Amino acid sequence: MLFNSLIIHLDCRMSQSRCKIRQMEKNKSFSNQEIAKILEKVAAAYEILDKDRFRIAAYERASVSIQHATSEVKDIWDDDKLDDIPGIGKSIASYLDELFRTGKVRHFEELFKKIPPSVFIFLDIPGVGPKTAYTLAEKLNIREEKNAIARLKTAAQKGKIEEIENFGEKSELDILNGISVLEKGELKTKRMLLFYADALADEIIDYLKKSNEVIRADPLGSLRRKVATVGDIDISVCTNNPQKAIEYFLNYKKIKEVISRGEESLVRVVLFSGQQVDLRFSTPEKYGSMLQYFTGSKQHNILLREFALKKDLSLSEYGIKTVKNLKTCPELVEGLKIKNFKDEENFYNFLGLEWIPPELREGTEEIKTSLNGKLPKLIELKEIKGDLHLHSNFNLEPSHDLGQSSVGEMLIQAGSLNYEYLGFSEHNPSVSNHSEREIYDLIMRKKEFIEQEYYSTKNKDYERGIKLPKQVLNSLEIDIKPNGNLAVDEKCLNILDYAIASVHSSFNQKREKMTDRVLKGLSHPKIKILGHPTGRLLLEREGYELDWDKIFDFCLKNNKFLEINSWPNRLDLPDTKVKEAVKYGVKLVINSDSHHVNQMAYLQYGVSVARRGWAEKKDIINSLSFEGLSDILL
Template sequence: MTKQKGFSNKEVAELLRNVATTYLLQSKAPINRFRIMAYENAASTAEHLTRELKDIWEEGKLREVPTIGESIAANLEELFKTGRSSYFEKILKRVPSSVFVLMKIPGMGPKKSYRLVKEFHLNNPNTAIADLKKIAKAGKIAVLENFGEKSQSDIIESIERYEAHKHRDDRMPLPYAHALAEKIIRYLLEHPRVKRVDALGSLRRKVATVGDIDLAAVVKEKYVKEVIEYFTRYSGKIAVDNAGRKKASIIVSPNIQVDLRLQKAASYGSMLQYFTGSKAHNINLREYALKKGLSLSEYGIRKLKDQNSKIKNIEKQKNIKTFSDEKTFYHYLGLQYIPPELREGTDEIIKASKNQIPKLLSIGDVKGDLHIHSSYDLKPSHDFGQNTYLEIVKKGFSLGYKYVGFTDHNPKITGLNSKEVVAVMKKRKDYIDKVFSTHPKRSCQYFIGLEVDILPDGLLALPEKAFAYVDFLIAAVHSSFGLNQKTMTKRVLRAMSYPKVKILGHPTGRLLGKREGYELNWAEIFSFAVQNDIALEINSWPQRLDLPDALVREGVRYGVKYAINSDAHRCRDMDGLYYGVSVARRGWLEKESVVNTWSYQKMKSWIAN
């Protein structure tokens, strides 16, 4: 492991998972079982943090991070201090590094990867994937015990899918980019000469993933140099990329570029509009303006005498009309104001010219969160939450919610028979009812739900007798993502047909930057949801933001209802519902289309129906 300047959460998570994999492959149960769980949990935490783990360590708060125990913290400290960890290196030497490379291929788990590395002596991690592809195409995998032609074909397909996506630029999920930008914005606003700071580009439009971070600030001309110098002194920077008269760029950990543009108040609205984009929106807007004899720039709007004339040093042109805010800018063009989330170059300008931009949903419209995991042990199939039911209700009340939904993962179906699962579910309901037997009516109410796995054949991983102990179910796919569209659609529709299924959870199964969503026949899904009064989830978890905004808008045309949920595993994660609202706004959603904007009584009636 070579020394590096910094380690991103993604790199730390990958490293911790590799350690867990090594323990798994060298397992001496039950000795290693707890170590495997510890490293997997720590990897998951690192992956989902909205701040860089290295930054938290620099603040001396590494041991305050949930699931980062003393042993792991000590090893991470050495890693962050020196760029290497002797313990991690010692452990990872037990398994060929090619194993970890093969595990990047979709569907390649630790044991399969290890078997193939050993069988074919794939000892060069730099060529392991290419070598395996050649071996598979030569038909050498099919003859191995427990593999066969189908498995060999799947490996080839998975490798090709991996190769098609591996060169994509790394982009941050929106919540991470937003958290980083907010930290820098707070720093800028501490300067007395900075009056206002806004995000620009894809971050301001709330795109699901963000590359560079672009910011704009209102600063008087005479203070521009002072503010640029202040920005380049930001303590979290790795380097200063450039610093001009009104613009500067810095690099922050883990190699993210942050650009700052300064503008005076009088023309700030024009610049905000111009650099918010998108490129397609600005092209369409420019064409719309030209038909009116107008030219647009970051400084304002100019009337054209000759539309073919070229404007030099446009900032100094005296006949440019400036705008301090965007609403006035759009109104001057004869358009209804277009919120940043809608500026994607679709039909928003046509809609705005006809005053048909809808009143978009806002976070203040939300009255509840129906997808929250607790710390209650019902022997779940997946991970626990970290807070009690009572703590969840209190957090909901602090957010102004009228209700919350307790939706732990269903009990595991391996190791428990149906009768035992039903008993677990009954015990859970009895426990919840007892805890809240004196729950005041004026406080935040609750619904007892469950997030249930959709099995590969479309059955739910829960005996129907257990349905009596929940108010509603969220059905969601957590395995077998590689089915073809027809099979996957049939699978999901079968699950949605179960009684008490009121929400289809994270409907595409995507993990941003990690896993593409599976394919469904969305016309069938949307139609079935409308006919059966089922809501599709907009999952706010940072790496999901699922359903994607384009599909949200498509569903609107069918009359689909949506539930915007946090999928929180800690109370503080419930704040992340804001990002689901951002997805909803990009999908042109109005309040009426979202079930958790309803009152408690209306929600209770819908769930009971």
């Protein structure tokens, strides 16, 4: 790929005593899905060319790891931390470095020249692997990418595929069926937000639990691990009668089409909403093994299998068995039987490990940490004592969106959540439409209104026995202008208990300038929190670039806090940066950014991000009581 415009970044690292010149595309960058696809093609090419299986497996692992990464790989490259991505070794990291610097990888291009372009198109057909795709391209003389699928379909309809050696009539029919699935667009759906996937899965699980045949049901895969975006929805079902449970599920009114149905273990359907749903069924004695296996991640399971093999044990979705007659595992020796597990805890304990929470199963250091008995006690939703970022419908005449619920409605909801405190942080008044005096008057009016509303609601609801938060705090979410100045003046800031500073414009500034901008915005004593710190919008917009070492260092030295914004298409700070912040010692705050009373429930997704970032209660400031919070925030 050729770049139209380049920016040269000089990155001098004192600790490495060297300088690295980077060329970075200005208008176009590689998404995680594009990078994963490239690595997938490399693995396929190596398999076709009969390269060693370890190299093939390395690229397959790297592709999967990048596909499911919750931060953009390019951003990780910017921070010189490609080695932190599970499955990325030095060789692949060097190729990715070349890709980001030049827009291409010479070695990959030379490799792809040896393979007909049509092969990589055929790989999109379900059931067609690299060598099958290559044989089809060569034997049917379909080498070009253009119209490759259409030409293959025509050849199959004419019976040309079954004439190929080692194919036959069944292979031809399977390929035709695969092409049909591909053409319908039902092979894979676009990734969806965690919030949306969670809601769909909850609805299905609620339906399943109404059946007497279903003992329990759980989400699987990336949904259970609470990854920010989810592909297909996978659900496990524990039952003593799989056939009856399957029959019950197939009556679910939102199923559009049944793609496949096994006798006892798997049903795959497409919903009217377009999402693919896989249900896996297991009897109770094997349920824990299946739950562990299909929760993943793939990289976690690979490392877990390698760990087990050192103990001469083999893992599968059915349980654990020995690969030798070992005196160390006498309960497995007799007939080399598979040991089943009803729950995951016993599965991990049998291997000599602590149970590993699903959010940590990403193939990093979780197995080693578990073996040493040092897994963190992850933050839980019930430990959150308040929400410090909410937008009420008090009209501050902002340039951004206004809240939809009243202060009173949000106070009552906070009481039902057992919150001790609540911080109203509406967007600052529009700078372009108001004078400084008008902005001050609006902010002062809001302060007085919140105080009056709190006491009014408290008096009314005391009589009805409704518990309200002990403290209501007056805050604002203030724009950090492109030059780093805040959108309100000193006089306005003095009215507030604390303030959140956020970037809402000019996202394309260079890394150094954006870093200076954010640090300048955070420097005011009243600014305590950096809101949605990367500015990303999941599935819509990448985050802006920051020098995170400088951000972490500033926050640590100046008593500033990074927000984990729970809004469904933000989930920002990303989990990878949460983990870095925790290691650095920077404190975090989990906020809902609610604009409606019902959205206060979004905070659970921010907690999931924190858990994926290995955060404990001690890392989250709004797990403190109000007395503890006031010491550091007010």
